[in-house]
Amino acid sequence: MTVSMYQASAPRFARMLRNLSAILAKAQAHVEAKKLDAAALTAYRLYPDMFPLTRQVQIACDQAKGAVARLAGLEPPKHEDAEQSFADLQARIARTLDFIGSVKAAQIDGSEAREIVLKLRSGELRLPGLDYLFSHAYPNFYFHVTTAYNILRHNGVELGKSDYIGTP
């Protein structure tokens, strides 16, 4: 027995995006309960040249949909980066989950050696599906989900590790 590329990708991204959605719902409830300006959280950056919460969520979504699309040999759908509110971010996650749910296991399976071409700011990067998933998409995706969580924790939103990990 081995692992299929689908088992290793789409459902794992979807699960973490659902956890991120639940985390953002707790953050919004926190803002409402404390009568805070939501932008104090959505625009917050852990350092001036890091991305704010909105962008962390957008990139987490992009890494997930990009991985699922590219492994399936599809062009990743373009989602404009216009989100500002918590409701906007929830809608972005929902669209991403819809896309992930639309891709069938058979489209992704067998993509271990499929050449993936990434257009990065540093130039074009070509790598096999296996290395793209495990050494690019995964670390990037988790980076942005975790940084979104850290921004909220740093600002006093009551979250725990189980919100991030979810139920196995």
Place this chain on the structure above:
Amino acid sequence: MTVSMYQASAPRFARMLRNLSAILAKAQAHVEAKKLDAAALTAYRLYPDMFPLTRQVQIACDQAKGAVARLAGLEPPKHEDAEQSFADLQARIARTLDFIGSVKAAQIDGSEAREIVLKLRSGELRLPGLDYLFSHAYPNFYFHVTTAYNILRHNGVELGKSDYIGTP
């Protein structure tokens, strides 16, 4: 073609631990150049009830060695949590990399359905190797590597995403 459990685990953890080691080396160089107290970074927490940098690195190491050991059907080696300095943390990562390097692909391959038993604070968790790796070990591991990075970035250490991702 499919993915082997070894391909999906040991080398991926090792790669990120090497990136974490390089990140910590940059943090130590920053402390020395600015003549700072190293503990201002190693003991820093993003929120009072979050773990400090030292513990983030310890847990990242534990998640990596725990995953590699459990998938291979071995008892994870115990590493005491006594690290305080950057040198201590580098030694902890080096010991973890040594252990990961000592486990052969054949020991991990075929562990997709192997029952993994985790003793968590919340009780015993039993799950197949596949779900343990992708829905427990990976998200936990990346959480702690990213949080270590975020603690350092938040405190002005000059790091970029390429330090985190490394060279594919």
